[in-house]
Amino acid sequence: MDFEALDSASTTLIWYTLYFLLLTTILLYLTVRNDHGRKVIRLPPGPPRWPIFGNLLQLGPLPHRDFANFCEKYGPLVYLRLGSVDAITTNDPDMIREILLRQDDIFASRPKTLAAVHLAYGCGDVALAPLGPHWKRMRRICMEHLLTTRRLESFTEQRAQETQHLVQDVWSKTQAGEVVNLRQLLGAFSMNNVTRMLLGKQYFGVESAGPDEAMEFMNVTHELFWLLGIIYLGDYLPVWRWFDPFGCEKKMRSVEKRIDEFHMKIIREHKKGQSQNAKGKIRDFVDVLLSLPGEDGADHMDDTDIKALIQDMIAAATDTSSVTNEWAMAEVIKHPQVLLKIQEELDSVVGRNRMVTESDLPQLNYLKCVVRETFRMHPAGPFLIPHESIRDTQINGYHIPAKTRVFINTHALGRNKHIWGNDLNIFRPERHELADGSRVEVSHGADFKILPFSAGKRKCPGAPLGLAFVLMALATLFHCFDWIPPPNEDIDTTEAYGMTMPKVKPLRASAKPRLPAHMYI
């Protein structure tokens, strides 16, 4: 007998048996654990998931549309696994109320994404900071020192001047027989308003900060918006970060550095200005922040906190309002009967012998319906800013694990056929008019049918200012000019995904003055 061969055969057999036993044990363990899990943990329904990637491969370039399809198929609350991250999404007012109001304490945190770390001073701002004492303190500074009614009123004159610039820019285009690039104009309007209030200077127009600085500011903020808007795979598949094939993190680091240099310059200029004690100058936000005490008894706020707040205000205030204005103009120009009704209202409230002022805005009921309809169809934040849960909880008997990312799909809420009926793809402001003719509010009502500024702890603290930018620009442009699409061009309403969901193509239109000529000069 060949004992050696026998010995080796039995050793192989033993190894095979051991492997088999080990494999069976693992499979048994996983099955039992899953069975057990299924009994105890009932996640909300959702699409089947791939190993490792989960549902990431089912998302295309317009994720808010994919998420809406999931809700259509699986119900009002859908569970997704995005790589290594648990996520839920909803388009339903009751679910949204549950998340943003009833369970606000659990769902009001933010995920620590790489963009937030690089582009918001390590999540040290308001908008991207996780729930906690730092967020509370920074948000209180915004509410008590920057966005108070009194401070906003002190900038009424500046806002009126920027509105006047807007009219003059369009007027000069009409005189030259040129088509108006409304994206450019509305972007400059929002940006100038924000930077005048925040930093005490404008970056566009005759009194701008100078072409080089303005250009650098514009480029770096555009890159910032783009990076904040993308769904970066490295946040969901940590292994992706090793390759970073599109160099996103590299771009984030470069923008982080350039933005920081820009903010440092602003702070230096303001500190110098303070020591020179400029008389008669309205205190901008940076002046206010420099005058506040810091944490733990420090004489002054930390420079990093100031930079994080400046960054937040620019990012939160400019794109949201300019993208909303561009969508509203696009829809109105596409619907001439709506333009006519807006102008009838303006002629009756304002008349044709003076310009619109902010005090007219509350009386422009139909225009407010137009803005509501714009927010319904084109919300500035299609997923708000994603929230995150801080501990395990339940919704409708479903288990929601701690650290679940929450995508409140406001785009799908505005296109939810159970709420809006069969004509939901038609721009029809009249649907927001109240039966008793009373005043329309643009922000959501208790019904949560639209949610432009969100609700609960994280709701937008800049809503009144944002609305002033939107209503003032629209009222003035519709009061001063008639608008039609450019010759041989259609108004395209294809949307691109981003933090604020802009139109793919910049809006261009032809304007014609409708007030007496002396009003424009």
Ligand code: HEM
């Ligand atoms: C039309 C204009 C605006 C729209 C549509 C808008 C909308 C929003 C939305 C949807 C959110 C996210 C809320 C959430 O995640 O639940 C938000 C947050 C925020 N907005 Fe606005 N916003 C506008 C203008 C402004 C302005 C003018 C400012 C300040 C100058 C501002 C400051 C902020 C800040 C600081 C946050 C973060 C709040 C937090 O996380 O605690 N927004 N905004």
